[in-house]
Amino acid sequence: MKWLTGNTAEILSALSEENKLTLEDNQQVEEQVQKIIQQVNENGDQALRAYSKKFDQVELQDLSISQETIDIGYQRVEKGVIEALEAAKENIVSYHEKQKQYDFMDTERPGVLRGQLVLPLARVGVYVPGGTAAYPSSVLMNVLPAKIAGVEEIIMITPPSVTGIPDVILAAAKIAGVDKIFQVGGAQGIAALALGTETIPKVDKIVGPGNIYVATAKKQVFGLVGIDMIAGPSEIGILADKDANPVYIAADLLSQAEHDTLARAIVVTDSVTLAEQVEKELYRQLETLPRKKIAEKAIEDHGRIIIASSVAEMFLIMNKIAPEHLEVQLNDPISYLHDIKNAGSIFLGEYASEPVGDYFSGTNHVLPTSGTAKFYSPLGVYDFVKYSQVTYYTKDALAQAKDAVALLARKEGLEAHARAVECRFARENNETMS
Amino acid sequence: MKWLTGNTAEILSALSEENKLTLEDNQQVEEQVQKIIQQVNENGDQALRAYSKKFDQVELQDLSISQETIDIGYQRVEKGVIEALEAAKENIVSYHEKQKQYDFMDTERPGVLRGQLVLPLARVGVYVPGGTAAYPSSVLMNVLPAKIAGVEEIIMITPPSVTGIPDVILAAAKIAGVDKIFQVGGAQGIAALALGTETIPKVDKIVGPGNIYVATAKKQVFGLVGIDMIAGPSEIGILADKDANPVYIAADLLSQAEHDTLARAIVVTDSVTLAEQVEKELYRQLETLPRKKIAEKAIEDHGRIIIASSVAEMFLIMNKIAPEHLEVQLNDPISYLHDIKNAGSIFLGEYASEPVGDYFSGTNHVLPTSGTAKFYSPLGVYDFVKYSQVTYYTKDALAQAKDAVALLARKEGLEAHARAVECRFARENNETMS
Structure with missing residues (x-):
């Protein structure tokens, strides 16, 4: 694990150098994806079938997954797993319901109503990656906020496979309340959702993680439909003082590191002793992990122990990192809440272990990565609504506003804007005016 | 003006054909912008100076606009315009303050706190286009929601010009509370805000309209920083019945048409008589407009009169169009509020003329275009904040959650996730356990 020490300016400069976001140049992927979308x-469904054969080695009869297939899959999943998913669902729903927003209507100007409507998106597409690792938890995290927002129809797509869609994914889709499932993956799946085909309906927004082809396709269709943020490798940042438990810290660091060789696991502490204990404990725990190779590579490449000179400096450094997950393993952790400026999901105290948020607590696990917590939010109900403004004016109220509107419109060279308001007060247009 | 008639299915199919979003292929622009960003x-500031010379024919001494220049510009603007901008500001602030959102903290699970913090972005960049038309109203609309959100520093950039930045733009920036202004435009300006240079600080999010180079650059830096939606040509949709005033409708259609030859102006009505009156009145009013050529071209190419068979069908058609601006010129307009599914900004009744929203009422005029009101929202305070989740667990609460977390983690093949939670309850890690 790499150590960063020195004064705060040096540490920040080293971090900034490490995290310098390079302008990606995936010209080849970009062009390939562009061709797939075209x-x-x-060619609609025909193109989807051809790509399934080419990329997934599956000759598809039916793009759509039948309700019977879903029900059979659900029934094959162990009862304990179903119960755990149902318990997680209950917590996700109870948390996300608090994100619901409501219309307002403001009457403070005489003769004027101004308001904001909160309207659900009509149809949303959720991408669920295929491959060996099936993540039912992600199905719940992507679908349930859309349900709570009031989205009428939720379409899930996932790559076809010779062995079929994993049972636990079908079960999670059923539990979450997905309306339709289609087996199509990759850039062609994203294109189908964005454009619509004979079988797959066009959606208003696409969410869900995927590989470089999926991410590139999402970026290319952005504007035709809404998309969620582009997800990067998982991250954890842990703030710890000398009294923190190195066993817990090491375990939580490894829970991120096992995701991906690009995952980042960072401890910021003012205690060299604690740092040494964490490092030692981490390598001890690593030995017996099934995903040891992945976690080890992640720790070697992207694991960091950062020694700060004070708690204030610890926060300064961590706010610069803006981690996806932030654990605060300090005494009286809630007293530091106001010191956190940038973090996707904050875990306070030694029993708020990050995986409880991945699977159970009810907060969302789709979170901003790679420092984007500076400007992006966790996936939430707000991602599945849009606002509409409402304005009503009486004639008297418009009379009060008329001169300011006309003056500013003419200042901008937009005469028709001025006349639109003024024509409401011209004698010839108003037989009833005295 | 082109008429669309027939049954609703035919009208919707014709509209869908017309509005078929083509996949843009601006390979040349894309590559040019990529090079500029690189x-x-x-080369930072040096590149900005070189591009200013090349594209704007300006040899820049100072990239930054001094406070003195801003103050002098402000003082040169007519008192009436300053007063109108101040009045508009007051309305914009009073409306947008109602969009403010607040933290929540939920205690409904024993031993568990779950919450959401609403945190302002630290630094935002606002792009203000140059050219002949200066739009001070857009400066207010882009900057004030960021101020209300609590953004610490607002950076404005605008292209340099041999005649200097227009006084009214400097005045609007001063009134809105912009912190710093730099004279740099185009893709190079967006690159500077996204990456930072010696002079221009890196921002967290970029908002504001611009030409194809600006829009393409925003799309390319998306992910490095947040961006607002990509704006298309302006649009108005008007729902009118036989009692509506054709003079007002024609005037409001023209107020959008004068923006741009690509602007869309659409009336949907169940009255052929009204439609004929609107068309006649529109060409009459067009004759004396200073921007006649632009408006005429927009009306010829993108003006539509759509005849529906009932009020219900009118809403069906308009919701499909999802216009940026929607006027409801029907009797008792507020009774139709629930029939509107997709529209950026809704204007109810014959005195809510759309330009009152552009300049005065206080609702935002940065709105979703090209049918994107199906999934995008007006610019608002919510665009300048991000959320952070907060989770706290007691040991007892984690004990309750432990088995579900471990079961789901192992089902997903993520052993380290399971162990992170379980290690908190292993005897050897807990000297104090009985």
Whole structure:
């Protein structure tokens, strides 16, 4: 694990150098994805079938997964897992319901109503990656906020496989309340959701993680439909003082590191002793992990122990990192809440172990990565609504506003804007005016 | 003006054909913008100066606009315009303050706190286009919601010009409370805000409209920083019945048409008589407009009169169009509020003329275009905050959650996740356990 020490300016400069976001140049992927989207645009389902054969080695009869298939999959999943998913669902729903927003209507100007409507998106597409690792928890995290927002129809897509869609994914989709499932993956799946085909309906927004082709396709269709943020590798940042438990810290660091060789696991502490204990404990725990190779590579490449000179400096450094997950393993952790400026999901105290948020607590686990917590939010109910403004004016109220509108419109060279308001007061247009 | 008639299915199919979003292929612009961003990344201010010379024909001494220049500009603006901008500001602030959101903390699970913090972005960049038309109203609309959100520093950039930045833009920036202004435009300006240079600080999010180079640059830096939606041509949709005033409708259609030859102006009505009156009145009013050529072209290419068979069908059609601005010129307009599914800004009744929203009422005029009101919202205070989740667990609460977390983690093949929670309850890690 790499140590960063020195004064705060030096540490920040080293971090900034490490995290310098390079402008990606995936020209080849970009072009390949562009071609796939064009093919789906021109040939619809036929293109989807051809790509399934080419990329997934599956000759598809039916793009859609039948309700019977879903029910059979659900029934094959162990009862304990179903119960755990149902318990997680209950917590996710009870948390996300508090994110619901409501219309307002403001009457403070005489003769004027101004308001904001909160309206659900009509149809949303959720991408669920295929491959060996099936993540039912992610199905719940992506679908349930949309349900709570009031989205009428939720379409899930996932890559076809010769062995079929994993049972636990079908079960999670059923529990979450997905309306339709189609087996199509990759850039062609994203294209189908964005453009619509004979079988797959066009959606208003696409959410869910995926590989570089999926992410590139999402970026390319952005504007045709809404998309969620582009997810990067998982991250954890832990703030710890000398009294923190190195066993817990090491375990939580490894829980992120096992995701991906690019995952980042960072401890910021003012105690060299604690740092040494964490490092030692981490390598001890690493030995017996099934995903040891992945976690070890992540720790070697992206694990960091940062020694700060004070708690204030610890926060300064961590706010710069803006981690996806932030654990505060300090005494009286809630007293530091106001010191946190940038973090996707904050875990306070030694029993708020980050995986409880991945699976159970009810907060969302789709979170901003790579420092984007500076400007992005966790996935939430707000991602599945849009606002509409409402304005009503009486004639008297418009009369009060008329001169200011006309003056500013003419200052901007937009005469028709001025006349639109003024024509309401011209004698010839108003037989009833005295 | 083109008429669309027939049954609703035919009208919807014709509209869908017209509005078929083509996949843009601006390969040349994309590559040019990519090169500009790379240059700014490598050479910072020096690249900005070189591009200013090349694209704006200006040899810049100072990238930054001094407070003195801003104050002099402000003083040169007519008192009436300053007063109108101040009045508009007051309305914009009073409306947008109602969009403020607040933290919550939920205690409904024993031993568990779950919450959401609403945190302002630290630094925002606002792009203000140059050219002949200066839009001070847009400065207010982009900057004030950020101020209300609590953004610490607002950076404005605008292209340099041999005649200097227009006084009214400087005045609007001063009134809105912009912190710093830099004279740099185009893709290089967006690159500077996204990456930072010696002079221009890196921001967390970029908002504001611009030409194809600006829009393409925003799309390319998306992910490095947040961006607002990509704005298309302006649009108005008007729902009108036989009792509506054709003079007002024609005037409001023209107020959008004068923006741009690509602007869309659409009336949907169940009255052929009203439709004929609107068309006649529109060409009459067009004759004396200073921007006649632009408005005429917009009306010819993108003006539509749509005849629906009932009020219900009118809403069906308009919700499909999802216009940026929607006027409801029907009797008892507020009774139709629940029939509107997709619209950026809704204007109810014959005195809520759309330009009152552009300049005065206080609702935002930065709105979703090209049918994106199906999934995007007006610019608002919510665009300048991000949320952070907060979780706290007691040991007892984690004990309750432990088995579900471990079961789901192992089901997903993530052993280290399971162990992170379980290690908190292993005897050897807990000297104090009985």
